[in-house]
Amino acid sequence: MFPEERGPGRGERLSALAQQHGALLTLVVAVVVASLCFDTFLTGDNLEGMALSSSFLAVVALGMTFVIVTGGIDLSVGSLFALGGVLAAWGSRYGTAVALLLPLAVCGLIGLVNGLLIARARLAPFIVTLASMLGARGLLLAVTDEGANTYLVDKSTWFTHLGQSKLLGVGVPVWITVALFLLGGVALRRSRFGQYVYAVGGNEDAAALMGVPVARTKSYVYTLSGLCAGLAGALNAAWLASGVTILGNGMELDAISAVVIGGTLLSGGAGFLSGSLVGVLLLKVIQNIINQIGSLDSSYQQVVSGAFLAVVVIAQTWLARRRRRMR
Template identity: 85%
Template sequence: MTGTVLSKAKPMKRPEDEPTGPGPTRSERISALAQQHGALVTLVVAVIAASLSFDTFLTGDNLENMAVSSAFLAVVALGMTFVIITGGIDLSVGSLFALGGVLAAWGSQYGTAVALLLPLAVCGLIGLVNGLLIARSRLAPFIVTLAAMLGARGILLSITDEGSKTYLVDKDSFFATLGQGKLLGVGAPVWITLGLFVAGAVVLRRSRFGQYVYAVGGNEDAAALMGAPVARTKVTVYTISGLCAGLAGALNAAWLVSGVTILGSGMELEAISAVVIGGTLLTGGFGFISGSLVGVLLLKVIQNVINQIGSLDSAYQQVVSGAFLALVVIAQTWLGRRRRVL
């Protein structure tokens, strides 16, 4: 009887046992670092140059004014970062910022809770509607948020009698303290903004929702195939954007102790500029929360330097900011193509 010879079974190879391809080249690493940290390097150079050129740049009052004024734009840019990473855009944040400020000033007469919750509820609801129309009805984000921008501005004019009525905040109220109070010599809005950015960074980098945000921005069809809730993610990011704009407006009203109706015009463009300058791609799928904060600070430093010069009109701020944004987008496009070629 001839016995069968059983061959010795070979152990199954695990994926991690397979040889991996070569790591990123030096050129790829340099391109990635430039894309991620270029704005920070530029900010450091700009601060050093400004401090050497102007004696008043590094004074306590000037730094405090820049920090507080940056805080409101930074909160708006925080929400915009989530939107742009998904490949969307939100043009309504400037109007929501102004609307949130007026609603907060009006609601402050009924207490701090109303002053904060009212703008959050209204602006968050508008953001939710934007998200539903974009995600569920598949309408273009540009058109939907443009309509929301006009609608929010119309609501603002309606409740302020075409801008002729200005609601004031009691200077002795706790709500005013949120805007004008200080902790360790730093304005309360700055601390609130830093806390929001830390929370936003944790959500974007460490949560499943953050993974969905990047996945939707990278390739929406692929994200849907791997089980990501594409529509829900889009609705959420536009809601976050609306909430951030409303909160920024409320904090600004507390700082100014009034709801100024003319604010927020063009703020959506500033927020988009800050996010893109900070390294987030307009095409989606790539971006950083910290980069958006650096982008805001860089814009404010440029504006402050122009004010320090004194002989230049404020219109030059827009010219310089626009030119700088164009250079950043060109650099991002070039770096992205270089990384793909390499």
Template identity: 85%
Template sequence: MTTDTGEAVMPAESTAAARPSAAVTDGEPPGAGRQERLSALAQQHGALVTLVIAMVAASLSFDTFLTGDNLENMALSSAFLAVVALGMTFVIVTGGIDLSVGSLFALGGVLAAWGSQYGTAVALLLPLVVCGLVGLVNGLLIARSGLAPFIVTLAAMLGARGVLLTLTDEGSRTYLVDKGSFFAKLGQGSLFDIGVPVWITLALFVLGAVVLRRTRFGQYVYAVGGNEDAAALMGAPVARTKIAVYTLSGLCAGLAGALNAAWLLSGVTILGSGMELEAISAVVIGGSLLTGGFGFISGTLVGVALLKVIQNVINQIGSLDSAYQQVVSGAFLAAVVVAQTWLGRRQRVL
């Protein structure tokens, strides 16, 4: 079972090994439990508070910020990154990292655009199968061979980009999607004036939240990230859990690429560069710990939204170069990691 903050609850004999105890003892100062709860709330909901403040400030500064068109564009552009970040959340909660998702996103888009000439089923299944297979190989190498996730997924990132360039003749060939096809409607269609990719993303996040917080697999994900040795002692399938989360990450990246191809009506080879860093930033800004064992799906969605609001504000200013988006995002990520470290130490002290 899991707590309201999204942490896995493990048996008493393994809890101490997996995470420092938060129980209040006789030796603790008065109010320690309350301070600990406030620290936990700040860690969990800090990004949401920051998002609200940023949106209020932007709406007061720019008349066009809260217009329907601008909000719709932000939501639609956020959908593809959000799907990638969804898979990344599971990986990071286990204490891992996946650097291949940006290349898999681009590869999935090209495969979907090429496959669209054979129907919607091929356009969707082909990137899911290929990118999911890459994720599966990543998981097998990490879980069964004991290789570092950074090295394995870095190799997958380079390999997927190489396959992408081979399929497109070094980027000189672009596969197009028929505008009148059903597959194109998945990217360009709308429901209640909201783009179909946004609805798909929201549905996936609801499903992801249920899986992470209400299923046995979700318990295993938290347990592996909290303390791998303790998780093994309590009977959690550590290797299978790692394989599953990396496979899921590959599937999410492939699906996001396919939806993006349906939106752009083409498979663009230059997309996805740096997307893995954006996805990691969104997950961490949303409150998940890079060390694993703590995180929640809703926080990732807030993290994606916050990144997009920052980018939109910089675009609204107009006089700032787009490079400032990366500078601001990087500075914000550094601030969040520092805050997480401070809050974690504070909770251990309390």
């Protein structure tokens, strides 16, 4: 007789649930508290504003989730977001197709270069993407003549409607974000590519022995991250009807924070897109609560976000160790 195989115990299941859905519980509590404390929190205009501002960060966080699940990091997304917005505004004078395709092509190419250097040359993701962050910001300054030129988007074009129009009372960028997360969730959880992403993040050497195309998978995820950042920048330019050069500073840290708060492990091998979306919403709710208070400076948002991230990382580490002891 073979020994009976035991499934995960109750404590291990509770630890897994806390790690995966703790951010969602925190978000619900924050929304309930804010709605009780501030009469304007649950108004349509406030909720619509939060959803719209969240959509751009969420698209960036989508690509970042794939990168972090593989055990990597991408510090270039903030600069690519700003570069994508400027390129979209510049290209809008030649039509909507150019306004969308130009930032996708340039930012996707930079993401591909990141992936090739990390996967093929085996360089550290932190160093490669840091260099890309500086390079993309330099390219942005070159395109805008050291920031002196701000390209405006004609408000009568279809490209502007893409950022400013509403569908069923909700901004089009929000619907685009929801569609991208649905597609990304299917790709990450249900496709062979998603299995490769988890395998590379779980144990790269073991994945290679199993026949997983490790280098190709890494190249794909960094290309995807660049594409998402460029698309988010283009949508933001369509919303603002201009390519603002000062945007994107620190956005990479916000995206990483949202992904980690949502339950994705920085060490790789575990994570899900719905958690990243919850992380983005939680950060935006915190920001909105600080704005509702009014007497607090906006810098408090960074303090709270940093404290939140530290608590989440500590909690993830403790839960992961607890689950290993229970096995």
